[in-house]
Amino acid sequence: MVSICYIYFLSFLSFSLVSFLSSVYLMVLDYSFMLEFELLSLNSTSIVMTILLDWMSLLFMSFVLFISSMVIFYSDEYMSGDIYINRFIMLVSMFVLSMMLLIISPNLISILLGWDGLGLVSYCLVIYYQNIKSYNAGMITALSNRIGDVALLMAIAWMFNYGSFNYIYYVDFMKGSNEMSIIAGLIMLAAMTKSAQIPFSSWLPAAMAAPTPVSSLVHSSTLVTAGVYLLIRFNYALTSSLMLFLLFIGTMTMFMAGLGANFEFDLKKIIALSTLSQLGLMMAILALGEYQLALFHLLTHALFKALLFMCAGCMIHNVGNYQDIRNMGGLVMLMPLTCTFFIISNLALCGLPFLSGFYSKDLILEVLSMDYLNLYIYIIFFISTGLTVCYTFRLIYYVLTGDFNYLSLNSIGDTGLIMLKGMMGLIFLVIIGGSMLMWLMFPTPYFICLPVIMKIMALLVSLFGIWVGYEVSKFSVQYELKAMKMLSISLFLSSMWNMPYISTYGVNYYPIYMGKMVYFSIDQGWSEYAGGQNIYFNMKKASLFLQFLYNNNLKIFLLLTVIWVIFMVLFL
Incomplete structure (x- = not known):
C-alpha cells in the first residue's frame, strides 16, 4: 500500500x-x-x-x-x-x-x-x-x-x-x-x-x-x-514615516535575535532565533524600498533554513530527543552526511561566497552601503551580520567538534535513509539556488560602486564573527561561569530582552489576579449569598419543614384536634 x-x-x-x-x-x-x-x-x-x-x-x-x-x-x-x-x-x-x-x-x-x-x-x-x-x-x-x-x-x-x-x-x-x-x-x-x-x-x-x-x-x-x-x-503603499518605523523595528529585531542566539543552548531555539534575525533583515531592506531584494532573500533563506531544521531534527532524533547542544559534540564522526548538510546550510546562512545565502545577503549589505543612511543603521546591519556568523560557528563548535557528551551506549549514525533523501533534495538548491535566482530575478545586474574597505566590509565582519564565535566556544566553561556571575545580563539577553515574560506575565498576571479577587469577593461573596446559594438554602429549609410536617402529620393532626377542642370549650 x-x-x-x-x-x-x-x-x-x-x-x-x-x-x-x-x-x-x-x-x-x-x-x-x-x-x-x-x-x-x-x-x-x-x-x-x-x-x-x-x-x-x-x-x-x-x-x-x-x-x-x-x-x-x-x-x-x-x-x-x-x-x-x-x-x-x-x-x-x-x-x-x-x-x-x-x-x-x-x-x-x-x-x-x-x-x-x-x-x-x-x-x-x-x-x-x-x-x-x-x-x-x-x-x-x-x-x-x-x-x-x-x-x-x-x-x-x-x-x-x-x-x-x-x-x-x-x-x-x-x-x-x-x-x-x-x-x-x-x-x-x-x-x-x-x-x-x-x-x-x-x-x-x-x-x-x-x-x-x-x-x-x-x-x-x-x-x-x-x-x-x-x-x-x-x-507601494508604505509612506516614508511608516518605512522609517519599520526600518527601526526590523534592525532592532535582527540585532536582538542575533544577540539572543549567542546565549541559547537549545538547538532548535538557536535556529529559530536565526530565522527571527533574517526576518528582521528582510523587513529592514524592505523598509529601504528594495522589495525585490527582500523577496530574493526570502526565497534563498527558505532553502537553507528548511535544510537546517531537517538536519537538526535528524540529530535530535538520533540523540534520544535531547535538544541541548551541550549534550552533543563530535557528531561529525558519527553522522558525517547529516553534518555535511548541516555545515553547508549554516555556511549559506552566514553568506559564504557562492552558496545561496551569499547572493542575497551580500547584495543587501552592498545596496545598503550605497544608500544615504545614518551611522546607526549601517553599524547595526553589519554587527547583526557578524552576530549571525558568531552563533553559527558557536553552534558548529558545540555540535560537530570536540568530545561526544551523550550516552556511551548509543546507536547514532546516518541510518535514516528516507530523512537523508529528503535532505538531499534540498542540498543542491542550497548550493546553486542563489545564483539561479539571481540570473532569473535580476537579468540586468545591480551596478554597485563602493570603496575597497566598504566592499570587503561584509567579509571582514564575517571573519571577525568566526573568531569571536570560536573564542567564546573554546573557553565555554569559563565563559559560562562568568555569565553566571552576570546572570541577570545573560538571562536578559538570552530571553530576548525579557519579551516572553512581558508577553505572558505582563499580559496574564494582573488580569488573572483581578479575576481571582473578583471570584473571591463577588462569586464567593455577596452574589453567591444573594444568588444561587441563598435560593438553594431557602428551598432546602422549606423542603425540610414540609418533610417534618409529612413525617409527623398524625401527631400534628391530633395536636390540632386537641387545640380545637380546648378552643371550643373555652369560648363556646
Missing part, C-alpha cells in the same frame, strides 16, 4: 515544477494573469473570487510547494512512530494550502481566509505533542497572531472607502491618501505579528514545541514569511 506521505510528496513536487516553469514563462514575457470566478450572483450583487498569477506569486508558490514536498517525504520516517501520522500529514497539507491561498490572493478578504487558516492550523500543529508546554506555546502563538488578524479585519473595513477589496488596484494609485496610509499601517501591524517582529517576537521560539518537520516548514517558507510577503505586495 502506498503511504499517504508519498502521495502528497509527489503531488506537491509536480505542482512545484509546474509553478516554477510558469513563473519563468511569465517573467520572460512580463505577463500577469488575473482570474475571476463568480461564486454567487444575486440581483445586482456578485461575489467574485480573484486569483493573481504573476512571476512573484508563482515563484514563491513553487518554493513553498517544493520545500513542503521534501518536508512531507522527510516526515514519513521522522514521524514513523506516531500512530496518527495521517492526521499530521493532513494538517501540514492544510497549512500549505492556506499559504497558497494567501500567496495568490490580490483580495484582502481571501488573504484573510489564508491568514486565519495559517493561524488556526499552526495552533493545531504547535499543540501536536499534547503536554503543558505545547499548550502554553500554542496559546501564545495563537493570541499573538490574533492581533494581526484584527489589524487585517480593520484594513478590510477601511477598504470600504474604495470600490472593491482588490487592493492590487489601489496600492500604487491611491498612495499618499489618508485612507491608504491607514490601511498600510494596519497591514504593517499585521505583518509584524505574523513575522514576529519586536514586540511580538516571543511566540516564535515558543512555537518550537511543534514537531521538527513543522518547524522546518514554518520557519522557512510558510507562517513567518507570510507577513514579509504581504508587505512586499503592499510596498
